[in-house]
Amino acid sequence: MTMTDTPSQQVALPAVPDRHPRTKGPGARLGSRVPARWRIAAWILLTTALTLLAVMLTMRSLLLNGAQTQAHQDITQELQEFRAFAAEGVDPTTAKPFSSIEKMLEIFLSRQSAAQGEVIVGSVGQRTLYTPTGALSSQTGGHDLPRDQALMDSIRTGNASSGIARTSEGEMHWVRLPVVSGSETGHLIVGTYMGPREDQVAGTVLTIFFVSLGGLAVTAGIAWLVAGQILSPVREVRRVAEDISENDLTARVPVRGNDDISALAVTFNTMLDRLESAYRTQRAFVDDASHELRTPITVIRGHLELMEDDEADRARTLTLVDDELARMGRIVSDLLLLAKVDRPGFAQPRRTDAATLLLDIEAKAQVLGPRGWPILEIAEGSVTVDAQRITQAVLQLATNACQYSPEDSTVSLGSRFEGEGSSRRFTLWVSDHGRGVEEDEAARIFGRFHRGHAAQEADRARPGAGLGLAIVRSIAEAHHGTAWVRSTQGNGATFGITVPSPVFDGDPATNGDHVTSGDHVTSSDPVTSGDHVTSSDPVTSGDADAAAVDGSVTKRLDQLKEHHK
Structure with missing residues (x-):
């Protein structure tokens, strides 16, 4: 019987994402120990050094090419001078034609002054004619071409009329010009040693090198300062982050500039x-x-x-x-x-018909108790609000009015537009006939857990938490508006919210008629005269989706107007 091992099954666990990938690996740990300021300065310095090195190499190549070009030009100039001298063919010492090639070469060489690294030699047969030895030695740095018999023989007898010879002084570029007169033949040899010229190039490059070193030192200092300036806000962020504790989150990073x-x-x-x-x-x-x-x-x-x-x-x-x-x-x-008030999206304003909004609130308020719920004034037009949040706030005010006013009293509702154009405001209010709000309470009644005297005395068996008006204020502030209260002690109170409501195209030209009595907030009875409601006709804007009042709303408005006639 043969036994075989079966590999055990393994369950692959899901990989856990690495939240700190930069802390893994020796290279990352080493890099993290180098301050960012050093890294920035080092990269700037390295980039500058490579640039300067490229400039130096390019400059050296250009200078060497220039030296070779200049050497060729010098040789060409000497040859042209000799051709002009030979074409004239007159011995300046006798004013007669030259008697021989040797004589012509001697006169020409005696009148020449070799430049740095230059040698001019005349050759007739095996004889060599040249400028004075002292001058030759000083100009060529020690190598004496006429006495270098092997090199002279190779130049004289070679097939090439020009070339490059290697000497103890480096390369020598030479040109051989034949001189023929009858059966007599000679040569003019012009050579240029590149060693002295290359030494000049090396000296120039060395000067550039030392200047570059000084520039690198200056660049390093500037890079260090600039990196410090660039990273200053980052250090400020780090300092602020270190100063932040669980009990103090008020520290902020100073903002300078727009980069x-x-x-x-x-x-x-x-x-x-x-x-x-x-x-x-x-x-x-x-x-x-x-x-x-x-x-x-x-x-x-x-x-x-x-x-x-x-x-x-x-x-x-x-x-x-x-x-x-x-x-x-x-x-x-x-x-x-x-807790959700400060979160984005708490209030989601949409274009809403103001009359429809108040009528919906009035219909929902009916279940709070038999308080009549008369609408003393109603605004017609469009308003941009979160209808659900506004309804929640007004119903909270209505609930409070029911709790803290006599059971046989009425609670009134109303809405209106105030102001014109972009400064127009939309107000919703609830008015009751309770004991009212004392003046010293009005400033703090919308705070959390604050309960007025009326709230403390009413229904002690089931005390409230004192959060209702705080919620109303939060909803109003979420719409960039305010919550307010107006009251006369012992004569009821009016609570309301006011939010911005710029005019939309197609809204009625007027803001609607409102209560014209002395103080609408203390009005207690249902509307019984035409003086209270003289609102304009329903909105007839072409924007049917956003501004038009539907049939049920129009019917309800007509009923209100008929009731108040």
Whole structure:
């Protein structure tokens, strides 16, 4: 029997994304230890050094080519001078034609002055004629072409009329010009040593090298300073990040200029703003929850600890516990709503018909109680708001009005436009006949957990959390508006919200007629005269989707007008 091993099955676990990829690997760790300022300066210095090296090599090549060109030009010039001298053919010492090639070469050479690295030699047969030896030695650096018999023989007898010979002084470029007169033949040899010229090029390149070193030193200093200036905002970001603690998120990076680094600082500050807002919202939520939930939890715990075995007592305790749990649920919902206020998208404004909005609110308010709910004034036109949030806010005001006013009193509603053009505002309000709001309470009544005297005295068996008006204010501020209260002590109060509402094309030319009595906010009775509602006709704009009032709204408006006649 043959046994075979079966490889065990392995379960491949999903790869965990690396959140810090730059910290892996020795190369990355080594790179991270080099400060960014050093790296920037080093790259600038390296780039400059490579550029200077390329310039030096290019310059050397150009100078060497120039030296060779100049050498060829010098040789050509000497040959042209000899041709002109030979064409004249007159011995300046006798004013007669030259008697021989040797004589012509001697006279010509005696009148020449060899340049640096240049040698001029005449040759007739095996005889060599040249400029004085001292001059030759000083001009050629030591090599004496006429005495270099081997080189002279190769030049005289060679087939080439020009070439490059290697000597102890480096390369020598030479040209041989034949001179013939009858049966007599001679040669004029002009040579140029490249060694001295190359030494001049080397000296020039060396000078450029030392100047480049000085330039590199200056570049290094400038690169160090510039890198420091560039990275200054980054160091500021690091300093601010180090200063930030869980209890202090107020530090910000100073923004200077409009470049990319400044954009980084702005982005970092924006991130800190979001973090601070989120942290502040989280802390406020935790503080508010711990503050407000402590009481119902204490009540529930106390009653459960004191609950007896009696069936009636148990039922009463469970009812109370259920009420407290329901109140805790409402508190948590309100706190969550307040925590979402600062988030993007809390309010999603859309173009809405103002009359339809108020009529919908009036219809929903009917379930809060038999308060008549008269509409004292109504605005007609288009407004850009989040209809659901605005409805929530006004219904909260209506709920408060029902709770803190006599049960047989009416609660009135109304809306209006104020101002014109781009400064137009839209206002919704709720008016009751309760005890009103004292003047010292009006400034803080929209704060969290604040409960006015009327709220504290009303329905002590089921006290509220004091978050309703805070929610109203938050919704108004989310629309860039305000929440307000106007009241006369003992004569009721009017709560409302006002939001910006620029005029749309196609809206009625007028803002509609409003209540003209002394103070609409203290009006208590339903509308009973034509003085109160003289609103304009329904919107007839061509924009049927956004501004036109549908048939049911038009019918309701007509009913209101008929009722007030």
